[in-house]
Amino acid sequence: MTSQSKQDETTVIAVVGDIHDQWEAADGIILQKLGIDLALFVGDYGNESVDVVKAIADLDIPKAAVFGNHDAWYTATAWGRQKCPYDRKKEDWVQEQIDLLGEAHVGYGKLDFPKLNLTVVGSRPFTWGGSSWKNEDFYQERFGVASFEESTARIIAAARSATYDTVIFLGHNGPSGLGDCPEDPCGKDWQPLGGDFGDPDLTEAIAQTRAAGKQIPLVTFGHMHHKLRHTQKYLRKPVHVARETVYLNAASVPRIVENGSDRQRNFSLVYLQSGIVSQVSLVWVDRDDQIASEQILYQQQSQLVQPA
Template sequence: MLSRFSHHVSPGRLRLVSSQAISNFKLAAALPKKVASMAAEQQAVPAQARLAVVGDVHGHWNKDADEAALRCLKPNTVIFLGDFGEEDVELVQEVASCPLPKACILGNHDSWFHQVLVPRRKRPLPPQEQAPAKKQAEDSSVAAGVGSAQGGGDGGSDSSSDAGGLEGGPSSTAVLEEGGPHPALAPESAVQRQLAALGDAHIGYSGMAVHGGPPLSLVGARPFSKGGSSWSSIAPFIAALYGVNSSKESAERIVAAARAQHDHNLVIIGHNAPLGLGRERHDIAGVDWIQGGGDHGDPDLRLALQTMKEEGRRVALVLCGHMHHRLQGAHGKPAGRRMVAVDPTGALVLNAATVPRTLPHLPQPVSEPGSPNGTKKASPTQQQLQQQQQQRQQQELQRREAEAAGEQLSWRHFLVVDLAMTPGQEEQGMRVAEARDVWVEVCQKQQETSSRVAHEFTVASSTAGKDGIITYKLWDAFTKRYFERTVLNQ
């Protein structure tokens, strides 16, 4: 080949051409490796995923403001935990139109008339009867000491909330008259219209993959949960909608949905927490509306988690709402619910039901007193109290100035969860690296909407050790201290 080149060009040109050819040859030889390296980089799976969790809504949703807040948080997926309102179809349709990837599970208030009131009245509720019936139900709930949307624990209507067994005790709710389909099955019912609006985004008894991050799947627990161990009080409704006739069958449906997600890491989405996380009134699913407390968790979710553990399925996180962050019966004293817990299976459980989730002013920031070993909170100094007072005055002045300028300010709550894989320990799966209560400030003026993170507070974080040991640092809102839990991530 070189002799052919030397026949047409000078020796100097020959050296130039020959070196260029060699350079091109080296480049051509290296190109497949470079392309393969670039392809590998493009196919590299991100090590983290972010979930933005919207707890019990109870009417507090503004499409423009909340979507602006979510864009500020930049989640892979938005999780809605239900209780949008008392069968508020229009609000659910607004949520369904949110352009971000999302997953939802409906709560007991989303079937308020068909699951709670209809069985008692034994007939469908005409629209003109809904408002009086809602007021009547709220009045009777207050009289009975049962939680409502404004209270600390959304206890629903079941008086046998802690029967203990999977099937629970006798029901306080009458059954439907025999004959004819359940009114919740009618296409025009609010229940069906909400389900139709959400479509595949509603993952009760099903699952979906989270895109843009590590292999992670969301699995829905039982929809429309109102908590407690009694199955008979919800039997007609759940059987009609899902063909499920017991807590055991419900657990099997949750496990089947998890199996369908292959080998992905799992996040369980339920409206209510699993049974077995404490009977004290301030526990994550503790009964706070009757003397003596009790465990208001879902027994089918507890059984499903146990089964998944036995099958070797890794559950990185359980998300729930339903039991509100402020306790009832605190005699005028503010008392907070424990919003974090570790399930006996080792899964971290987070309650996102901060109610109300929107405020006209920034809530008083929570300092991080105490330490993981349980050091008691120090009393605030006079200087700290003065600083807090000045901050509140500045916030009020800011709000008034915004209103005078035609702006509308609001602060909106989200639970932001960052999940991660530990480098070098990918076989151990994902864990919650950090979870934060985040308040986003949203400013709306005419057609412009802006948002920024105004305050965030860490409620859970973790460190990964050798051999799959995870140490969680958890915030106890009741004692206002941090505590530690160590689990084996198997």
């Protein structure tokens, strides 16, 4: 099969939003039954939850993953280290998680998927978000990165090494530039309200990768939960579209809920057609592994041809 014919097929991608310890054996079974081509994990598996990361690493499906701020909860900050439940001189749960995921971990890296004719590039791992450089010691010790500029360079280097012209960016937090209202995909929804809490290094890396001629149909992330902290009247905007790129916040938390006598779990499904996102849906799957509900978050507008 040629690269062009592969690209003309529909690729189905499941994006798994912030898990926060809500991962069960049923989730892996459902991913198999959904018939997806690729699973993307945006991080926050729990507070350095090695067991959850191991379960995801053991999934026998094409996948790529990044780590979120909760995945270094007891390591990256001084207050987190004070609460650490294990002996840091004997154990390193952050490194255990990284080792478990192996090549599936794309933070500051990339993973090519030849059967899909695309490359997934990971942004800065363990990000807390925002326009100030945080956790200096952690990033210097773990990754040799000391600034947004150096972080941008790491992401760009990964994108430049991509084998394919179609690149998907996977992050824990999304890029800056998607809006500064509390309900925007990376908007600040705690006091003082408002402000863009996206990652500027990811924004710059996307811009330079696009300028280098790569096609970027999808940038997906989580971190900023759909439920807003300051109001229950409406939810966060999960999708932003700009320059033929769909930006998807997949953090519908909690991702497993009790619905009457049923137990349902959510996944975001992204459909790629000819290298372009044609649809994005948030689906809830019931205990019988059936899609109980589907919310279409984005649908590509058809080009209508006017009669002569």
